Amino acid sequence: DDDDDDDDDDDDSAEDNTVNEEMKQQNVIGSSTMVTYDKTQPKQKVFISFSRTELRSGFIRHLLGALTRKGVSFYIEGDEWRGEDLGSLSFKRIEESMIALVIFSSRYTESAWCLDELVKIKELMDESKLVAVPLFYMVEPSQIKELEGEFGDSFRDLCSMNRESRVIKWMEALESVASKKGIYLKEQGSESEIVYLTVMEVLKIILQREKEIPSLFPSAEKGKSTELPSGKGEKHETYLHKYPLFGMEQRMEQLRKKLEFDCDDTRIIGVVGMPGIGKTTLAMMLYEEWKYRFIRSASLLGIRKMSEACGSVRLQETLWEHLLEGNFPVTGDQTMHESMLAELRKNKIFVVLDDVSDKHQLMSLLGRDWIKEGSMIVITTCDKSLVEGFVDDTYVVPKLNDREAFRLFSYHAFGEHIHSRGGTFLTLSRMFVDYAEGHPLALKLLGSELYGKDEAYWASKLETITESSSVMFQDDWRLFTDQLNEKQKDVFLDIVCFFKSEDEYFVRSLLDSGDPDSTDAVSEVKDLVNKFLIRFADGRVEMNVPLCTFSKDLASPRWLRLWNYEDIISELKQKSDANNVRGIFLDMSKLTTSMWLEPLTFINMRNLRYMKIYDSCCPRQCEADCKFNCPEGFKFPLEEVRYLHWLKFPLKELPVDFRPENLVDLSLPYSNITQVWEGEKDTPRLKWVDLSYSSELLDLSALSKAENLQRLNLEGCTSLKQLPAEIQNMKSLVCLNLRGCISLWSLPKMNLISLQTLILSDCSNLDEFELISESIEFLHLDGTAIKRLPPAIQKLQRLVVLNLKNCKRLRCLPNSLGNLKALEKLILSGCSRLANLPDVRNSLRHLQVLLFDGTGAKEMPSTSCFTVSEGTASADMFLQPQGSHCSVREWPCGVSRVSSLRHLCLSRSDFVSLQPDIWKLYNLKWLDVKYCENLIYVPLLPPRLQYFDAHGCVSLERVANPIAFPVLSDQIHATFNFSNCKNLDQDAKDDIVSYTQWRSQLVLDELTRYNGGLVFDVLIGTCVPGWEVPAWFSHRAAGSVLKRKLHLHWSDNKFTGIGLSAVIVFDGNRNQGNRVVVKCNCEFKNEDGSTYIRFSRTVGGWSEPSSTRRNIMSSHVLVGFTSRIGINKISDEYDDEKCVCTEAIIKFEVTDGVEEIKGCEVVKCGFTLVYAPEERFENISGTEANTQKSGQDNSWILSY
Structure with missing residues (x-):
């Protein structure tokens, strides 16, 4: 079938012979730069497949010459092959080669010979016996794979004359080889550059294949050392050949993607991370892998130290020397300088710049526009701020994962x-x-x-x-802090010793030189983040634990930071280095005896910035005696102090000589102060004040100049009768806590423009509330004596939470309450004189939580308060059972998403029934009607309800059937609790359990059909008074343990879940506590007794607040359903479709969440297997659902 015999015209023979002869001579003579990688040359290295009619001279001549000069032997089709069996000889040469260089050109597919070679190359490549390198000579890879243009036309012409089986192999080979990463020569590209890149790629593969370069993850012997060249003439010892490098390949791949080596643009990538994380190792691994693809490459390591020793000008000269292989003359001649720049601009470069520590270094190294487009530059640094705005992308080297760390x-x-x-x-x-x-x-x-x-x-x-690091670590760890200036080092050590894991804004306010509220202010804390010495995590300042340990040892020779109580006691007594003390954090729980402070203890601590006297065991230090005594008082001339915390401060006020100009945070809880200090003092930086439970505090006027104060905590200041008018000056005050100020009887008239949270809880003498800010978002008036809310309450357009719990004298709410458009949570629990909500129809549409329990209301608030009549139709679907059928309908117009109410508490109310249209609360998820002892009937409930608790509704007789119309594919879990509903009739109980059964089947089927993910708890559960496990449970038993043999194919692909049931009885003479959990442990065993499935599930129960205890007066039935998803097999040996003999062992128990409850017994139990219907529910409209018994095990299914 070959049609290429006419390729060798007589006109071309002479030129071919010249090429071949030239190659023979070059192979004999060699080159002074020849690199011999295999002295014995047991096999040829490179087989070159190309179109002779298109590339027999020119490019091929240059390529072969370059390979010869590097000592690389090759096979190329020549006249010496003629007269032999061309196909067998060609295949033999391919088999003898290590590398196949396939040069795709537009006329490559004119030759069946080339395509047969390509098929052979693919076969050996698939067997890992050959490495194929495609070179795209003025064609695109897509043209090869898609058979486009002249390339495709030639191929189709050739196909018409060949067998289909042969053509298919050609197409597969083209697709496979052209998909490999290759080398590209475009029409305007440089042939010499491509020749160089090709030879470098070949050399790289030879070195890797013959193991002249160790693998990236060597199993080197411990202690061996290998040095890696760094540029020209320098050595850099790295991990590359010394130790295994765990986890680096994944990081290499991530870095390769950021560099985009196939991109034609210059790419500059910053590799950043904390010292010791592996930046240099990663960059050098990449350099070793990719430098062969660039004509010029260099790695400049240790730039920080080099710059310190030689200066930044010498850096660029050094880099150019490496790139120009030592041919750069160090001279001031401008002409010579420009000629060198011109030489550098000719070729793309690959450069690694390691340990950059200053932006001036980057400007010196990369400035002056000498880098050719398409170059690749990697910069490693411990400071990511240095490369911001300078690089195209940044790669943050991640820490090792658990597995990698353990292996290392x-x-x-x-x-x-x-x-x-x-x-x-x-x-x-x-x-x-x-x-x-x-x-x-x-x-x-x-x-x-x-x-x-x-x-x-x-x-x-x-x-x-965690107490101290080894001496042998000191030199290695010191590089973490050597990069810091003195201010940064001080801030870093302050965090290490005192403020690790504290709030980010709080730390910046204390430690930064600049204002943290200003975006362009100096921030030493942010500098440390940029240097990876600390990090912000969930709004807190965190750091590496080993670094913290070392840094505590390092400390600072200039300052004493004292946190060890023995060191503190010694310093307070001796006062030898008082002027150098920067911080004292004394934990009084460590003191075994009381301390007596002398008046001059602090007199020389002029540089003290942070002082904290606290008790880690008891934050209130409830012991009667204070361990810090100073009967004569003390001098306190602190000028630099920023942070002063003193639990149970013993004096009536801070000393007269105390100067708070730099004070940021003042905390004196449980103190004896009557005022903060005498007179008024400037406090321009003060942001936080905590005087809580200072029961003798009378006057706050000392803080009148604290204009930047943000939080003021006066909780439990029981002697405080009023706030000073000067509090009006606190324009930045965000939170004011006056909880438990029982002597407070009124608030001054003022407008605190920034106030967001006002807490007046348990101010039992406050009988009138005056609005002191229109910016309030959280208002707590619970436990006050107010009788009404002022009409001005409507001005609180940002109010989110209004807490009026236990306002026993509150009789009504103003109609203007409906103007609070942002209100989301309204707490009215325990307002025993409040009859009902005002007429706020359609107004509280954003309300999500309403706690209305324990009020004087005789009926449930109207749902019109929380819904609006207008709206568009919902796209959600719900199911409505009708007898044995189940109709699928759209939710009524105007209901979807118009009610925001999520949580409604109506417990301990006198309602006879709930509002009949409560179902309109479309988004309600939590409904509590516990102890509504007059409640007789529960109407249709909202469709998204997940938790309904009717415990103790002793008059309840009936419920709607169905109890709700569930929304398909919405929530998964739901609980309906009717415990202690002793008058609930049997039909109602049956309806509740049947609803649970029906809804479970819907959810189980949805989960199975759409693979809804792991479900580790019951999907739907209910609890009702009763004595029997439902009759449709196929397996039932007396007691708490059930054992049953299952049918042989019980776990086939129609199995969707398991139903569980338990009947529990409590000792009538015992209070059952506030937490009850009914659990079951399931084991499925095969016929030899070995367990292959084991899982536990919570069937049901309840949990109350710690002060509440729930009594169960009779036996109760709990029913729950769980999905097969998450029921994991211990062994994969058993196939779901196999014939498996299985015994199920189900054990039930009642616990308080920790241990078994004594006095409670599981007297009956049951379980049933749930299966999908024969035909899955595909078309919602016009479908039906009915419950039927399955043929085996009487396990119920739901068919549609």
């Missing part, structure tokens, strides 16, 4: 003995790995220190590891 630690801790260690060593290893928090340097140092030590040493080290 184990390598250094056990060496070759890793597999012989277990037991205690394994447990201790996990603890050390957890401590290191995935930091490679910490893991290496810890493992190295523990190498060869016994268990006793390991255990001892673990006990002290």
Whole structure:
């Protein structure tokens, strides 16, 4: 079938012979730059497949010459092949080669010979016996794979003359090889550059295949050291060849994607992370992998130290020397300088700039516009702010995951003995790995220190590891702080010693030089974040634990930061370094005896910034005697103090010489003060004041100049009668807490423009509420003596929470309540004189929580308060059972999404019934009607209801059938509790249990059909008074344990879930407590007695607040359903479709969540298997549902 015999015209023979002869001569003579990678040359290295008619001279001549000069032998079709069996010889040469270089050009598919070669190349490539490198010579990969243009036309012409089987193999080979990462030569591209890149790629593959370069994850022997070239003439010792590098391949792939090596644009990527995280190692691994693809490449390591030693000008000269292979003359000649720039601009470069510490370094290295488009530059730094705005993208090197960290630690801790260690060593290893928090340097140092030590040493080290770091670590860890200036170092050590895990804004307010509320202010804290020494996590300042331990040891020679109580006591007594004390944090729970402070104890602590006297065991220090006594008072001339916390401050006021100009946070809880200090003092930085439970506090006028105060906590200041008028000056006050100020009888007239939270809870003498801010969002008036709310309440357009709980004298609410458009939570519990809500029809549409329990209302509030009549139709569907049928209908117009109410508490009310249109509360999820002792009937409930509790509704007789129309594919879990509803008639009980059964089937089917994810608890559960497990449960037994043999194919693909039921009885003489949980433990065993399925589920129960205890007066039936999803097999040996003999063992128990409840007994139990119907529900409209018994096990199914 070959049609390419005419390819070798007589006119071309001479030129071909010239090429071949030239190659022979070059192979004999060699080159002074030849690199011999395999001296014995057991096989040829490269087979070149190309179109002779298109590329026999020019490009091929240059390529072969370059390969020859590098000592790489090759096979190329030539005249010496003629006269032999061309196909067999060609295939033999391919088999002998290590690399196949396939040069795709527009006329490649004119030759069946080339395509047969390509098929052979694919076969060997699939067997991993050959590496294929595609080179796209003025064609695009898509043209090859899609057979487009001249390339495709030639292929189709050739196909018409060949067998289909042969054509299919050609197409598969083209698709496979063209999909490999290759080298591209475009029409305007440089052939010389492509030749160079091709040869470098070939050399790289040869080196990797012949293992001249170790793999990226070598299993090197412990202690061996290999050095890696860094640019020209320099060496850099790295992990590349010294240790295994766990987890680096994933990071390499992530970094490759950011560099986009196939992109034609210049890419500059910053590789950032904390010291020791692996930035340099990662960058150098990438450099070693990719440098062969660039004509010019260089790695400049240790730039920070180099810059300190030589200056920034020398940096660029060094980089250029490396890129130009030492041919850069260090001269001031401008002409020569420009010629070097021109030379550099000719070729793309790949450069690694390691450990950059200053932006000026980057400007010196990369400035002056000498980088050719398409170059790749990687910058590693410990400070991500240096590369912001300078790079195209940033890669933050992540910490090691648990598995990677454990492997790295184990390598250094056990060496070759890793597999012989277990037991205690394994447990201790996990603890050390957890401590290191995935930091490679910490893991290496810890493992190295523990190498060869016994268990006793390991255990001892673990006990002290957070207290001090080993001396051998000092040099390695010091690089973390060497990068900091003095201010940054001070702030860093303040965080380490005193403020780790504190609120971010709070720490910045205390420690930063600038104002944290200003976006362009100096922030040492943010500088530390940029340097990866600390991090913000969930709004708090966190840091690496090993770094914290080391840094405490490092501290600062200039300042004393005291947190050890023995050091503090010593310093307070001796006062030897008082002027150097920067912080004191004294935990009084550590003191065994009381301390007596002398008047001059603090006289020389002029630089004290942070002082905290506290008790970690009891924050209130309830002991009668204070452990800090100062009967004569003391001098307190603190000028720099920013943070002053003193639990049970012993004086009546802060000393006269105290200067609060720099004070940010003042906390004196449970103190003896009557006023903060005498007179008025400037407090421009003061933001937080806590004087809570200072029961003798009378006057706050000392704070009249605290204009930037944000939070003022006066909770429990029982002697405080009024607030000073000067509080009006606190324009920044956001939160004012006056809870429990029982002597407070009124508020001054003022407008605190920033106030968002006002707490007046339990101010029992406050009988009138005056509006002191229109910005309030959270207003707590619970436990006050108010009789009404002022009409001005309507001005609170931002009010979200209004708490009026236990306002016993409150008789009514104003109609203007309906103007509170933002109100989401209204608490009226215990307002015993409140008859009902005002007529606020259609107004409280955003209300989500209404607690109306314990009020004087005789009927439930109208649902019109929470819904509006206008609206569009809902797209949600609900199911309405009608006898044995189930109609699917749209939810009525105007109801969807017009009610925001989510939580409604009506417990302990005198209602006879709920509002008949309560179902209109479309989004209601939680409804509590406990102890509504007059409630007789429960109407149709809202469709999204997830929790309904009617415990103790002793008059309840009937419920709607169905009790709700569930919305399909909405919530999963739901609970309906009717415990102690002793008058509930049997029909109502049956309706409730049947509804649970029916709704469970819907949800189970939805979960199975749409693979709804793991479900670890019951989907639907209910509790009703009763003595029998429902009759439709196929397996029932007396007692708390049930054992049954299941049919052989019980777990086929129609199995969707399990129904569980228990009958419980309490000892009538016992108070059952506030938490009851009915659980079951399930085991499924095969015929040899081994367990292959085991799981636990909560069938039902309840949980009350700690002060409430619920009594159960009779036996109760609990029913729950759980999905098959999440019922995991212990062994995968058993197929669902296999014929499996199975015994189910179900054990029920009643606990309080921790231990079994004595006096409670499971007297009956049951379970049933649930199966999907034969035909799944596909078309909602016009379908039916009915319950029927299945043929086996009487397990019920729901058919549509």
